[in-house]
Amino acid sequence: MTVYSFQQHFDDKIDSDITIEPKDWMPDDYRKTLIRQISQHAHSEIVGMLPEGNWISRAPSLRRKAVLMAKVQDEAGHGLYLYSAAETLGISRDEMYAQLHSGKAKYSSIFNYPTLTWADMGAIGWLVDGAAIMNQVPLCRTSYGPYARAMVRVCKEESFHQRQGFEIMLTLAKGSEVQHKMAQDAFNRWWWPSLMMFGPPDAESPNTESSVRWRIKRFTNDELRQKFVDVTVEQAKVLGLQIPDKDIKWNEERGHYDFGVINWDEFKNVVKGNGPCNKQRLEARKSAWEKGQWVRDAATAHAEKRKARKAANANTKAA
Amino acid sequence: MTQDNKQNKTEWPLWEVFIRSKAGLDHKHAGSLHAADVEMAIENARDVYTRRQEGVSIWVVESKNIHASDPAQSESMYEPANDKIYRHPTFYNLPDEVKYM
Numbered sequence: 399m400t401v402y403s404f405q406q407h408f409d410d411k412i413d414s415d416i417t418i419e420p421k422d423w424m425p426d427d428y429r430k431t432l433i434r435q436i437s438q439h440a441h442s443e444i445v446g447m448l449p450e451g452n453w454i455s456r457a458p459s460l461r462r463k464a465v466l467m468a469k470v471q472d473e474a475g476h477g478l479y480l481y482s483a484a485e486t487l488g489i490s491r492d493e494m495y496a497q498l499h500s501g502k503a504k505y506s507s508i509f510n511y512p513t514l515t516w517a518d519m520g521a522i523g524w525l526v527d528g529a530a531i532m533n534q535v536p537l538c539r540t541s542y543g544p545y546a547r548a549m550v551r552v553c554k555e556e557s558f559h560q561r562q563g564f565e566i567m568l569t570l571a572k573g574s575e576v577q578h579k580m581a582q583d584a585f586n587r588w589w590w591p592s593l594m595m596f597g598p599p600d601a602e603s604p605n606t607e608s609s610v611r612w613r614i615k616r617f618t619n620d621e622l623r624q625k626f627v628d629v630t631v632e633q634a635k636v637l638g639l640q641i642p643d644k645d646i647k648w649n650e651e652r653g654h655y656d657f658g659v660i661n662w663d664e665f666k667n668v669v670k671g672n673g674p675c676n677k678q679r680l681e682a683r684k685s686a687w688e689k690g691q692w693v694r695d696a697a698t699a700h701a702e703k704r705k706a707r708k709a710a711n712a713n714t715k716a717a
Numbered sequence: 718m719t720q721d722n723k724q725n726k727t728e729w730p731l732w733e734v735f736i737r738s739k740a741g742l743d744h745k746h747a748g749s750l751h752a753a754d755v756e757m758a759i760e761n762a763r764d765v766y767t768r769r770q771e772g773v774s775i776w777v778v779e780s781k782n783i784h785a786s787d788p789a790q791s792e793s794m795y796e797p798a799n800d801k802i803y804r805h806p807t808f809y810n811l812p813d814e815v816k817y818m
């Protein structure tokens with residue numbers, strides 16, 4: 399087949415919703431875009447463990463502790479599913495780690511905010527996992543097979559994450575006055591960064607067109623953000639918490655909630671590396687990687703030794 | 718499954734994981750992971766792919782040992798079956814009186 403017919407064949411598959419698999423021919427742009435998106439997604443899952451890991455040892459009860467550990471462990475799993483999906487496109491795991499550690503690869507900017515109180519565990523589960531689910535559900539039908547299959551697994555596991563967060567918020571919001579204040583304070587701090595998780599406004603968002611065509615993206619940033627606002631405002635009512643935005647108002651005509659202006663300068667600044675915790679997060683990842691070197695080396699040495707011993711045993715038996 | 722990666726020398730090998738979700742069913746491909754050896758691959762597969770009782774048995778195969786058919790050859794591989802609908806029971810018309818066949 400010529401390059402033209404390869405391209406034609408690829409386009410036909412995309413048009414008829416047929417999944418692209420690792421060994422299929424694909425345009426370079428498609429491969430590159432996917433490697434970038436999937437690896438960034440994987441990095442977000444891995445870095446995303448850090449803000450919550452901060453509270454595992456200080457969870458208020460054994461039940462909360464077991465739940466938080468299970469959630470953080472799930473996020474590690476999500477990172478692993480996604481790294482292996484990216485590897486099917488021809489990039490190695492070590493290359494991806496190197497990109498993260500050097501600051502070349504990005505991860506979701508939400509994880510550069512600090513977790514100041516226990517209520518942040520509630521706000522993260524409710525809002526951050528909630529926003530992530532909204533972003534991720536459409537990706538279960540994305541055109542690249544390994545990515546779509548990883549996302550199906552991820553989405554199945556995510557729903558408990560949001561529920562456990564909402565439960566923490568509900569307990570605090572309905573608790574003592576101090577607890578209620580704590581919940582409101584966490585809500586105030588996580589609300590705007592959560593809205594930023596959907597990315598820049600459509601007018602400023604590059605690569606949307608080809609991403610929509612490749613089903614790497616199925617809804618625009620603004621569409622998903624609006625959907626998130628609409629459901630979250632209703633959930634906040636159940637909690638009895640105030641949305642930290644004086645411009646929140648039901649718009650009868652649009653059938654949606656209007657909301658205030660997002661501080662995109664803050665967003666750009668955090669993405670650039672100047673958020674409250676960027677340095678700390680990256681340092682934590684790098685140090686885990688470097689301090690784990692001897693473990694990786696030891697496991698390799700052990701595996702080789704065991705292999706050699708097996709071979710020697712087989713030889714003596716044969717003799 | 719993975720394309721021939723520019724594999725880093727220090728990287729643990731890649732394994733494909735297959736899981737039997739319950740007794741009596743086939744093992745099904747679940748995903749892949751890195752591990753230094755087969756024991757570690759099985760333990761990691763337990764942690765990564767069966768956190769919610771997804772499995773009762775795990776197979777791991779080093780990815781480099783899997784050989785796959787070539788997607789570029791799909792037509793010559795699978796087309797010949799297309800015009801042999803007489804291999805399916807629905808191809809045959811039987812009178813209504815014949816039941817349970």
Ligand SMILES: [Fe+2]
Pocket residue numbers: 443472473476552556
């Ligand atoms: Fe996740």
Ligand SMILES: [Fe+2]
Pocket residue numbers: 473527530556559
């Ligand atoms: Fe999650």
